[in-house]
Amino acid sequence: DIQMTQSPSSLSASVGDRVTITCRASQGISNYLAWYQQKPGKVPKLLIYAASTLQSGVPSRFSGSGSGTDFTLTISSLQPEDVATYYCQKYNSAPPITFGQGTRLEIK
């Protein structure tokens, strides 16, 4: 099975900072990669699919890139409301569907 590894596991950044989270697949998955945001006590929310397509309604400060095995989620200017845990998820080919272990983002 393909494993998804996120880094870092947690990070702390200041408001206005550019933040990058990485997700690496153990095998190539083309661009079949989604990113979710989960705020404390809330339901996961889809941010990006197909590695770089922004879900409707998601602020443009969020962006995604990558293909194959290496992917990134970038927040161009961190806002206080972006405090959350972020998960990547691969959805290429047949299951199993796999999530990364999550990256907890805090405000410094």
Place this chain on the structure above:
Amino acid sequence: QLQLQESGPGLVKPSETLSLTCTVSGGSISSSSYYWGWIRQPPGKGLEWIGSIYYSGSTYYNPSLKSRVTISVDTSKNQFSLKLSSVTAADTAVYYCARPGDCSGGSCYFDIWGQGTMVTVSS
């Protein structure tokens, strides 16, 4: 707009079967060409895909849970259901149902999630 709602017991005894239902409103479960999913999240931990079902009844399961999981669909009620047998404390989690956005093969990302239901396994 389309909404999903999980329902079922919040407390299950060890060795028994966990049963949950996801009711879809604001749209038809049969209108999606993709696989509806169940995902769970143990307290303080990450997301784990449990399995997915097509409206015709075709299923995929997480290999780590496959021997204990059954997912079924009732299109007349616009519902799909999860059964997890022989539960232990390790199955304590928030259980989510979710609508597929787009898929490749039988794998999908999920664009609409239910609110989740907490299930505790304890005697």
